[in-house]
Amino acid sequence: MAATSNGKANGATRWIGTRPVRPDGVDKVTGRARFGADVHLPNMLVGKVLRSPHAHARIRSIDASAALALPGVKTVTTRDDFNDLSSEFVPAGEMLVNYRDVVRNVMAREKALFEGHPVAAVAAVSEKVAREALALIDVDYEVLPHVLDVVDAMAPDAPLLHEDMITAGVEPTPTKPSNIAKVVEFKLGDVAEGFAEADIVIEREFSTQPVHQGYIEPHSCIANYSEDGQAELWCTTQGHFVVRGHCAKLLGMDVSKLRVTASEIGGGFGGKTVVYLEPVALMLSRKSGQPVKMTMSREEVFRASGPAAGTRVWVKIGMTNDGRITAGEAVLKYQAGAFQGSPVQPGCMCAFAPYDLNHVKVVGYDVLVNRPKVAAYRAPGAPQSEFAVESVVDELAKRIGMDPVELRLKNAAKQGTKAAYGPTFGPVGLVETLEEAKAHEHYRAPLKEGQGRGVASGFWFNIGGETCATLNLGEDGTIALVAGTPDIGGSRASLCLQAAETLGVDVERIRPLIGDTSTLGYTFLTGGSRTAFASGMAVVEAGKDMIRQLCERAAKVWDIPVDAVEWADGEARPAGSNAGEFDPLSLADLARLAGKTGGPFVGRAQINAQGAGPSFGTHIVDVDVDRETGRVTIERYTVIQDAGTAVHPSYVEGQLQGGAVQGIGWALNEEYIYDDKGRLQNPGFLDYRIPVCSDVPMIDTVIVEVPNPTHPYGVRGVGETPIVPPMAAIANAVEDALGMRFMDLPMSPPRVLKALEDARIAEAA
Amino acid sequence: MARVVFTGNFRHLVGEDTEADIPASNVRDLLNRLGERYPALAPHLDEGIAVAIDGEIHQDALFSPVGPDSEVYLMPKIAGG
Numbered sequence: 001m002a003a004t005s006n007g008k009a010n011g012a013t014r015w016i017g018t019r020p021v022r023p024d025g026v027d028k029v030t031g032r033a034r035f036g037a038d039v040h041l042p043n044m045l046v047g048k049v050l051r052s053p054h055a056h057a058r059i060r061s062i063d064a065s066a067a068l069a070l071p072g073v074k075t076v077t078t079r080d081d082f083n084d085l086s087s088e089f090v091p092a093g094e095m096l097v098n099y100r101d102v103v104r105n106v107m108a109r110e111k112a113l114f115e116g117h118p119v120a121a122v123a124a125v126s127e128k129v130a131r132e133a134l135a136l137i138d139v140d141y142e143v144l145p146h147v148l149d150v151v152d153a154m155a156p157d158a159p160l161l162h163e164d165m166i167t168a169g170v171e172p173t174p175t176k177p178s179n180i181a182k183v184v185e186f187k188l189g190d191v192a193e194g195f196a197e198a199d200i201v202i203e204r205e206f207s208t209q210p211v212h213q214g215y216i217e218p219h220s221c222i223a224n225y226s227e228d229g230q231a232e233l234w235c236t237t238q239g240h241f242v243v244r245g246h247c248a249k250l251l252g253m254d255v256s257k258l259r260v261t262a263s264e265i266g267g268g269f270g271g272k273t274v275v276y277l278e279p280v281a282l283m284l285s286r287k288s289g290q291p292v293k294m295t296m297s298r299e300e301v302f303r304a305s306g307p308a309a310g311t312r313v314w315v316k317i318g319m320t321n322d323g324r325i326t327a328g329e330a331v332l333k334y335q336a337g338a339f340q341g342s343p344v345q346p347g348c349m350c351a352f353a354p355y356d357l358n359h360v361k362v363v364g365y366d367v368l369v370n371r372p373k374v375a376a377y378r379a380p381g382a383p384q385s386e387f388a389v390e391s392v393v394d395e396l397a398k399r400i401g402m403d404p405v406e407l408r409l410k411n412a413a414k415q416g417t418k419a420a421y422g423p424t425f426g427p428v429g430l431v432e433t434l435e436e437a438k439a440h441e442h443y444r445a446p447l448k449e450g451q452g453r454g455v456a457s458g459f460w461f462n463i464g465g466e467t468c469a470t471l472n473l474g475e476d477g478t479i480a481l482v483a484g485t486p487d488i489g490g491s492r493a494s495l496c497l498q499a500a501e502t503l504g505v506d507v508e509r510i511r512p513l514i515g516d517t518s519t520l521g522y523t524f525l526t527g528g529s530r531t532a533f534a535s536g537m538a539v540v541e542a543g544k545d546m547i548r549q550l551c552e553r554a555a556k557v558w559d560i561p562v563d564a565v566e567w568a569d570g571e572a573r574p575a576g577s578n579a580g581e582f583d584p585l586s587l588a589d590l591a592r593l594a595g596k597t598g599g600p601f602v603g604r605a606q607i608n609a610q611g612a613g614p615s616f617g618t619h620i621v622d623v624d625v626d627r628e629t630g631r632v633t634i635e636r637y638t639v640i641q642d643a644g645t646a647v648h649p650s651y652v653e654g655q656l657q658g659g660a661v662q663g664i665g666w667a668l669n670e671e672y673i674y675d676d677k678g679r680l681q682n683p684g685f686l687d688y689r690i691p692v693c694s695d696v697p698m699i700d701t702v703i704v705e706v707p708n709p710t711h712p713y714g715v716r717g718v719g720e721t722p723i724v725p726p727m728a729a730i731a732n733a734v735e736d737a738l739g740m741r742f743m744d745l746p747m748s749p750p751r752v753l754k755a756l757e758d759a760r761i762a763e764a765a
Numbered sequence: 766m767a768r769v770v771f772t773g774n775f776r777h778l779v780g781e782d783t784e785a786d787i788p789a790s791n792v793r794d795l796l797n798r799l800g801e802r803y804p805a806l807a808p809h810l811d812e813g814i815a816v817a818i819d820g821e822i823h824q825d826a827l828f829s830p831v832g833p834d835s836e837v838y839l840m841p842k843i844a845g846g
Binding site for chain 2: 089096169171183184185186187188213268269270271273345346348349375376377378379380421422423424425426460461462463464465466527528529530608610611612710717719720
């Protein structure tokens with residue numbers, strides 16, 4: 001048997017790189033698609049959560065008797081229903097999570113650690129009754145001092161969130177608790193030596209605000225717990241296998257007794273990699289014996305689900321007068337929220353990744369504050385640190401009068417560069433994105449009076465991981481493709497294209513679906529830009545498995561050795577004239593004969609995908625700053641990114657545009673506003689200002705393709721990197737327009753206006 | 766022998782060494798031998814570890830081959846959003 005490769009590596013692809021209509025498109029535009037809140041079951045109850053009104057408070061007691069006595073209330077759950085769990089770290093989303101913390105985040109135990117922290121939940125016959133019941137639950141709080149700011153939280157006299165928190169990563173081990181969960185450090189070379197080589201050294205301090213992922217669909221689930229101890233759960237999530245694992249752990253169930261189905265998802269961006277409502281809904285269903293549906297309001301999403309970390313970042317970079325960067329140093333302080341686990345580690349590793357440096361030192365602090373536990377948000381940790389580094393690089397370029405793209409090209413990481421976080425890069429496409437930027441018409445277009453232009457680059461690792469896929473051949477030769485990674489950004493189309501390419505069949509003959517947790521082996525979540533890469537690899541392997549079976553069957557039909565059969569262009573053929581003269585057997589022919597020749601064809605793959613290809617991007621942005629109002633308008637924006645191979649270019653472009661727009665919001669408007677009691681004042685899209693279509697121009701895209709050699713079609717991930725450069729690119733453009741550098745985000749109208757007024761006052765003085 | 770380079774907080778766990786030459790044919794061998802040589806490192810090798818072998822990142826991959834001249838970095842495990 002010999003299967004011919006149609007891979008891009010040999011320059012001949014039929015389906016990879018094409019733009020078929022998305023398989024989920026009709027359902028979504030007609031309203032047929034079922035999202036988290038669209039599942040209804042007979043006898044379903046409504047679950048609602050009572051949340052702490054305090055940012056930090058000890059919970060002395062909870063009395064739910066009055067709520068339970070209310071007609072229509074079926075059950076109440078509190079901390080007493082959830083077993084305490086010992087410290088155990090497991091992978092989830094951006095990094096490891098500790099089950100001891102997960103159970104406390106889902107339902108407050110000793111203390112409420114942020115405003116919005118769940119304290120109890122009710123299941124009732126209607127939402128109205130459930131809300132009335134919440135008001136009858138009596139919680140006795142001892143209100144404690146709170147801390148919201150990362151620097152304040154690091155002070156020796158700061159209120160402690162966890163009295164037993166001893167900082168890890170410090171020698172000798174501290175004897176007193178603090179809010180600093182961990183200190184991490186990455187070093188390459190000797191920064192003192194590097195700074196000694198420099199002609200210019202610039203150091204600056206930056207801050208970024210926590211920002212929410214802003215997914216349009218709020219968290220929602222429905223749980224149905226049976227009397228025999230088995231349960232079903234439907235939810236909106238980026239990883240239903242991960243949800244199954246977490247819920248089973250928190251409820252003391254075997255994973256085989258919990259079947260989780262991922263609904264269509266209205267955005268996640270990393271924020272739906274953790275559990276909030278799901279274990280609570282299961283507990284309420286277990287206690288009531290009825291299905292329970294829970295849906296967060298937008299206000300609850302803001303108050304209680306994880307944002308990206310707010311940060312304080314100090315950066316120092318040295319450079320020679322001819323533009324060679326000699327050393328980079330940074331200190332990163334990241335908010336973790338109420339439990340440890342900020343993405344400071346990847347923040348450290350990514351900070352200087354775009355550069356070929358001999359001397360680097362980055363120290364990171366994971367710091368607890370009385371805010372919701374942070375969650376992953378596209379390239380978690382990288383946008384904050386790279387905002388700081390890319391701002392200083394821009395300032396260095398201006399200092400010596402060098403074009404900022406040229407400066408980046410002169411120092412760019414490339415194949416063979418030892419990454420600032422250690423390993424040596426294989427083939428990567430940063431130089432290619434910079435060359436594209438330099439040559440792009442946008443970069444040379446004239447600016448109007450008062451406008452400014454900025455550029456910045458960005459990096460993300462991308463990942464692989466445990467992944468399963470199945471291809472089921474129907475009796476008419478069409479194929480059902482089953483994947484275990486929820487489709488957030490177009491992965492169903494991408495997987496169908498990779499299956500079609502591998503099998504040599506028309507992509508329209510493949511119908512994709514996301515299987516529930518009982519239909520496939522464990523599959524890690526959709527995140528880390530891994531799905532087109534890892535599920536793609538699994539689909540290719542499943543395709544090869546099916547081809548092997550098809551060739552074996554054709555060999556039987558022709559009564560020749562299987563080695564004398566080849567698979568090409570969607571059909572089995574004799575491998576050469578010596579194999580005999582037989583008419584080819586197409587997929588449909590073999591499917592039709594399946595029953596009589598040995599049974600159905602099912603291609604399977606279960607892999608742990610390794611060798612994800614890192615991704616680099618470079619952004620160009622033009623801004624106009626209204627000197628009267630302080631409003632920054634994005635006039636033009638171009639994203640250039642290495643995709644490895646763009647399997648479905650429209651979806652790649654969509655990822656690049658989406659990341660850029662979210663970055664624009666991060667740069668210009670988004671922030672959480674708390675009062676002096678630690679209560680969020682803007683938990684809604686009216687006051688928490690994400691960009692809408694009228695705020696942004698058409699985002700132009702340029703896809704660079706430097707194939708990832710470990711993937712059969714050269715795929716890298718694309719979803720994370722595009723949110724990394726926007727903040728610095730926009731800050732650099734604003735500086736170009738105003739001659740004024742903003743180091744604190746967001747560059748919102750009040751902040752810009754104040755800076756302009758301060759400058760006028762200073763000038764007048 | 767593979768050249769193992771310690772970065773990040775792993776450096777705190779291996780004394781004065783910044784690198785080590787380790788004879789190993791795959792990641793499992795490598796981690797076992799590292800655990801034997803550096804007892805303080807051993808408890809950290811079971812969870813949250815990625816290894817970059819000649820620049821390619823491998824996570825939870827005990828049987829990924831390690832070449833005799835490979836450059837190996839121990840790294841924190843990477844995920845994403």
